[in-house]
Amino acid sequence: xxxxxxxxxxxxxxxxxxxxxxxxxxxxxxxxxxxxxxxxxxxxxxxxxxxxxxxxxxxxxxxxxxxxxxxxxxxxxxxxxxxxxxxxxxxxxxxxxxxxxxxxxxxxxxxxxxxxxxxxxxxxxxxxxxxxxxxxxxxxxxxxxxxxxxxxxxxxxxxxxxxxxxxxxxxxxxxxxxxxxxxxxxxxxxxxxxxxxxxxxxxxxxxxxxxxxxxxxxxxxxxxxxxxxxxxxxxxxxxxxxxxxxxxxxxxxxxxxxxxxxxxxxxxxxxxxxxxxxxxxxxxxxxxxxxxxxxxxxxxxxxxxxxxxxxxxxxxxxxxxxxxxxxxxxxxxxxxxxxxxx
Amino acid sequence: xxxxxxxxxxxxxxxxxxxxxxxxxxxxxxxxxxxxxxxxxxxxxxxxxxxxxxxxxxxxxxxxxxxxxxxxxxxxxxxxxxxxxxxxxxxxxxxxxxxxxxxxxxxxxxxxxxxxxxx
Numbered sequence: 001x002x003x004x005x006x007x008x009x010x011x012x013x014x015x016x017x018x019x020x021x022x023x024x025x026x027x028x029x030x031x032x033x034x035x036x037x038x039x040x041x042x043x044x045x046x047x048x049x050x051x052x053x054x055x056x057x058x059x060x061x062x063x064x065x066x067x068x069x070x071x072x073x074x075x076x077x078x079x080x081x082x083x084x085x086x087x088x089x090x091x092x093x094x095x096x097x098x099x100x101x102x103x104x105x106x107x108x109x110x111x112x113x114x115x116x117x118x119x120x121x122x123x124x125x126x127x128x129x130x131x132x133x134x135x136x137x138x139x140x141x142x143x144x145x146x147x148x149x150x151x152x153x154x155x156x157x158x159x160x161x162x163x164x165x166x167x168x169x170x171x172x173x174x175x176x177x178x179x180x181x182x183x184x185x186x187x188x189x190x191x192x193x194x195x196x197x198x199x200x201x202x203x204x205x206x207x208x209x210x211x212x213x214x215x216x217x218x219x220x221x222x223x224x225x226x227x228x229x230x231x232x233x234x235x236x237x238x239x240x241x242x243x244x245x246x247x248x249x250x251x252x253x254x255x256x257x258x259x260x261x262x263x264x265x266x267x268x269x270x271x272x273x274x275x276x277x278x279x280x281x282x283x284x285x286x287x288x289x290x291x292x293x294x295x296x297x298x299x300x301x302x303x304x305x306x307x308x309x310x311x312x313x314x315x316x317x318x319x320x321x322x323x324x325x326x327x328x329x330x331x332x333x334x335x336x337x338x339x340x341x342x
Numbered sequence: 343x344x345x346x347x348x349x350x351x352x353x354x355x356x357x358x359x360x361x362x363x364x365x366x367x368x369x370x371x372x373x374x375x376x377x378x379x380x381x382x383x384x385x386x387x388x389x390x391x392x393x394x395x396x397x398x399x400x401x402x403x404x405x406x407x408x409x410x411x412x413x414x415x416x417x418x419x420x421x422x423x424x425x426x427x428x429x430x431x432x433x434x435x436x437x438x439x440x441x442x443x444x445x446x447x448x449x450x451x452x453x454x455x456x457x458x459x460x461x
Contacts (some may be wrong), residue, residue, distance in 0.1 A: 150427040191419045191447035234453040291389035293412045
């Protein structure tokens with residue numbers, strides 16, 4: 001972690017009680033998501049300030065001396081997609097990897113929140129693996145998206161990425177006192193519904209969380225958003241309420257999702273929800289187009305609507321700082337996208 | 343709709359179409375909402391099966407074509423038929439040999455639903 005970023009975050013932690021951005025200000029800040037914001041979340045109170053990405057004078061420095069660590073969320077690589085919205089999704093994934101590798105602090109691991117492939121083809125998974133081989137992080141955690149379950153109910157996904165997981169690929173792990181839970185809400189979807197976790201997974205989740213101290217920071221990650229962003233487009237999970245009830249007692253809960261190919265955030269009590277940009281193509285904001293799906297933007301703007309998410313855990317504040325940054329230049333994105341569905 | 347078509351069951355397709363046109367009380371806002379036996383085709387576009395309800399005679403073959411830029415599937419909710427994943431321009435066909443109402447959806451995007459009425 002650079003000194004500058006650490007200073008900003010320390011400042012925010014001290015400031016929290018006096019200078020919290022209220023909900024309206026929080027939402028206004030959302031329009032600037034493309035510039036790379038430092039979000040400090042502690043006890044559910046968000047504080048943000050634009051984060052100038054400085055060069056890495058601490059390049060390669062391991063931030064773990066006091067238990068702090070960071071990881072990166074990438075999502076929706078859709079390897080195999082080749083339509084006008086992005087004719088070369090492998091190239092933009094490579095840009096994302098290069099960006100991760102250029103970060104001043106090496107992330108402990110990567111979390112990929114699903115839609116690894118476009119059509120669940122073996123060649124697509126192979127290409128993804130090839131690109132990911134070059135990332136600096138030593139470990140990558142996955143959850144599947146609906147595009148990864150297209151040919152065989154996710155058998156292939158499980159074989160490649162599901163070692164040690166249960167059911168359709170759910171699991172949990174711990175990192176320096178933070179408990180991570182990978183959920184699958186893209187299996188056995190019912191007609192007319194949205195995402196779905198299912199009984200078996202919910203029972204497992206309840207059991208997995210039982211007995212853990214309420215001061216354990218929790219990170220849930222799943223492909224489809226675990227809160228309802230836009231029901232008409234299926235952007236939500238039918239039975240997520242039950243899952244969220246299981247984490248209600250914890251002091252810090254962060255939910256990381258993908259699927260919608262744009263950044264959306266929400267804070268509810270001690271739970272902060274965040275969706276990531278895709279590394280492949282953007283999608284329209286809810287209700288602004290006939291349907292969801294790939295959205296074409298001018299070629300020189302593509303890399304500004306694709307991105308990665310850097311998440312830092314700070315032991316001192318028991319909080320997670322989330323920084324979204326676009327693949328391309330850090331000029332602020334206009335709120336709302338002018339171009340239409342291709 | 344079913345009631346109007348019920349009494350002409352068994353007649354040739356052109357007659358069915360004529361009866362539907364004559365019996366239409368008010369102009370339909372979205373002509374694609376209701377299909378007749380002559381159109382044994384469903385086009386998938388913008389996350390919609392069009393027409394959403396398709397009526398065909400027993401023995402008809404229905405062909406789904408994906409015109410969307412995203413892959414979709416056609417899966418019967420009662421396990422009667424199930425397509426492979428259809429990428430853009432790919433098709434799936436099924437021949438309905440028994441009368442009935444067949445609800446289906448896209449297993450990838452389950453908000454997308456449709457119905458084939460076979461009679």
